[in-house]
Amino acid sequence: MLMPSADYVIVGAGSAGCVLAARLSEDASCEVALLEAGGEDRSHSVRQPSRWPLLWDGAENWGYSTTLQAGYNLRSIPCPRGKVLGGTSSINIMIYIRGDPRDFDHWRDLGNEGWGWSDVLPYFIKAEDQARGASSLHGVGGPLAVSDQASPSPLAHAFVDAAVACGHRRNPDFNGAYRDGAGLYQVTIRDGERCSTAKAYLDPSRERPNLRTITRARALRIVMDGDRAIGVDYFDGAQVRRIEARREVILSAGTVDSPKLLMLSGIGDPLQLESHGLVVRNALPGVGANLCDHPGSPLVLALRQADQAPPTSIHAEAGLFMKSEALNDGFAADIQFLAVPFAPPHAAAQGQTRAMAITVQACRPKSRGRLTLRSDDPLDAPVIDPGYLTHRDDMTLQIEGLRAARKIAAALPLREHIVRELSPGPGAIDDASIESAIRATSSCIYHPVGTCRMGVGADAVVDAQLRVRGTRSLRVVDASVMPQITSGNTNAPTIMIAEKAAAMMRAGQ
Numbered sequence: 110m111l112m113p114s115a116d117y118v119i120v121g122a123g124s125a126g127c128v129l130a131a132r133l134s135e136d137a138s139c140e141v142a143l144l145e146a147g148g149e150d151r152s153h154s155v156r157q158p159s160r161w162p163l164l165w166d167g168a169e170n171w172g173y174s175t176t177l178q179a180g181y182n183l184r185s186i187p188c189p190r191g192k193v194l195g196g197t198s199s200i201n202i203m204i205y206i207r208g209d210p211r212d213f214d215h216w217r218d219l220g221n222e223g224w225g226w227s228d229v230l231p232y233f234i235k236a237e238d239q240a241r242g243a244s245s246l247h248g249v250g251g252p253l254a255v256s257d258q259a260s261p262s263p264l265a266h267a268f269v270d271a272a273v274a275c276g277h278r279r280n281p282d283f284n285g286a287y288r289d290g291a292g293l294y295q296v297t298i299r300d301g302e303r304c305s306t307a308k309a310y311l312d313p314s315r316e317r318p319n320l321r322t323i324t325r326a327r328a329l330r331i332v333m334d335g336d337r338a339i340g341v342d343y344f345d346g347a348q349v350r351r352i353e354a355r356r357e358v359i360l361s362a363g364t365v366d367s368p369k370l371l372m373l374s375g376i377g378d379p380l381q382l383e384s385h386g387l388v389v390r391n392a393l394p395g396v397g398a399n400l401c402d403h404p405g406s407p408l409v410l411a412l413r414q415a416d417q418a419p420p421t422s423i424h425a426e427a428g429l430f431m432k433s434e435a436l437n438d439g440f441a442a443d444i445q446f447l448a449v450p451f452a453p454p455h456a457a458a459q460g461q462t463r464a465m466a467i468t469v470q471a472c473r474p475k476s477r478g479r480l481t482l483r484s485d486d487p488l489d490a491p492v493i494d495p496g497y498l499t500h501r502d503d504m505t506l507q508i509e510g511l512r513a514a515r516k517i518a519a520a521l522p523l524r525e526h527i528v529r530e531l532s533p534g535p536g537a538i539d540d541a542s543i544e545s546a547i548r549a550t551s552s553c554i555y556h557p558v559g560t561c562r563m564g565v566g567a568d569a570v571v572d573a574q575l576r577v578r579g580t581r582s583l584r585v586v587d588a589s590v591m592p593q594i595t596s597g598n599t600n601a602p603t604i605m606i607a608e609k610a611a612a613m614m615r616a617g618q
């Protein structure tokens with residue numbers, strides 16, 4: 110039996126959607142329907158942490174890729190997005206990072222009242238079940254498991270020790286008292302298995318009579334009555350169905366699909382909508398704009414001896430947050446490093462299995478791109494152009510980061526594990542040759558955000574309550590609302606956004 114209507118209809122059971130569904134349905138008097146295009150999250154590869162690279166070719170990934178990137182020598186790169194309960198939290202690398210407190214103060218200073226660090230910290234804590242115990246910065250008893258890695262590789266420890274030998278401070282908790290320094294990442298893993306938001310939030314709520322989760326339900330458009338959202342049309346694989354929203358429709362379809370759904374519903378840049386023959390209901394030129402992602406540039410090193418990643422490994426075990434010399438914007442760090450003590454896919458593909466990578470990412474890239482419609486067909490993938498490394502400052506940081514990674518690789522105790530540098534390679538000495546290697550080999554860290562930017566002004570898509578401007582009964586709650594990318598991985602901030610959104614909605618805001 111289909112629920113023909115619900116108080117809240119949520120589109121997308123990803124990092125944000127599962128949180129919202131669970132929190133809103135805590136109120137037994139309100140009915141919640143959660144639509145997810147993908148299926149159940151039963152695959153072994155979703156559960157076992159070390160298997161995440163295998164998910165890219167699976168049914169759990171939308172299989173998107175970017176346009177040919179001018180900053181990457183006209184290469185297109187994959188843009189994996191989870192298509193399964195838990196969304197991208199079911200296919201991601203499981204690193205738990207909140208970002209720099211200044212990221213959120215910056216959001217607030219852009220006009221988003223209520224999103225400063227002191228406002229959002231309680232929601233990070235509310236979500237958290239920290240294995241190390243509670244403190245003023247950490248919570249226990251929340252749905253999301255945050256734990257130390259079960260058996261990090263000796264090479265991950267060697268990376269941290271070498272970074273410390275190079276003058277970086279040791280940081281035992283990247284979400285603690287200070288942000289910069291080198292350490293092992295904490296992870297969203299419970300009892301050796303991935304703790305996605307489907308596991309953390311949805312599973313414990315799924316039996317509630319007031320929550321209905323509908324998988325294989327692909328939303329096609331929002332049903333509008335004038336400026337009010339009244340439901341969602343979706344395709345169940347056989348036919349188009351309609352579900353009505355008595356109170357609100359909430360888009361949690363992620364940075365790629367939330368703006369796409371707005372545009373298909375006539376909400377977006379009028380010129381673009383008209384070019385696809387769509388009726389303009391609400392002219393919001395910012396929909397799809399402000400697309401931002403972390404670029405990722407690898408230093409690949411041949412090793413004397415290689416280990417296999419154990420089942421609990423997330424591969425990217427160690428990290429570093431470093432303040433650059435090139436940029437001084439007052440943040441604790443401008444560059445994040447991910448040390449992967451196992452063969453990175455590109456080295457493995459070249460038959461080089463005894464290898465490791467240190468990937469460098471500018472924390473707050475200034476490059477911006479755009480997401481646009483390919484056509485008015487809801488089943489068509491949109492056009493994704495993140496504009497990687499099109500801003501000079503981002504390249505400056507990537508070059509400085511690669512040089513710093515090389516220094517760490519040359520320091521003890523990491524040095525004794527390394528035979529030689531494979532990429533960029535010993536010939537890349539000056540900035541120009543490092544830059545050309547970066548453009549030839551970079552990918553990203555898979556953190557697209559910003560396409561339904563929260564803020565004030567003509568380009569903002571949602572307000573500080575995440576309500577779509579110029580409409581009624583319609584919100585966007587996911588990574589797309591971030592006005593500026595956070596200084597780190599984006600799952601935890603997305604979960605925070607959904608926790609805060611649910612609290613605002615339950616408070617009638």
Ligand SMILES: Cc1cc2nc3c(=O)[nH]c(=O)nc-3n(C[C@H](O)[C@H](O)[C@H](O)COP(=O)(O)OP(=O)(O)OC[C@H]3O[C@@H](n4cnc5c(N)ncnc54)[C@H](O)[C@@H]3O)c2cc1C
Nearest residue numbers: 121123124125146196197201202203204328363588598600
């Ligand atoms: C490979 C990879 C590794 C990553 N590693 C990390 C990491 O280690 N740590 C970290 O913090 N972050 C990581 N991230 C980023 C992080 O996981 C994402 O930022 C976060 O999950 C985004 O959450 P979201 O709710 O915005 O979107 P999603 O989690 O993507 O949720 C969107 C949901 O909507 C569904 N949907 C989309 N369109 C429709 C439609 N038309 N109808 C119905 N349903 C629809 C999708 O199937 C999906 O379930 C990684 C991302 C990737 C891709």
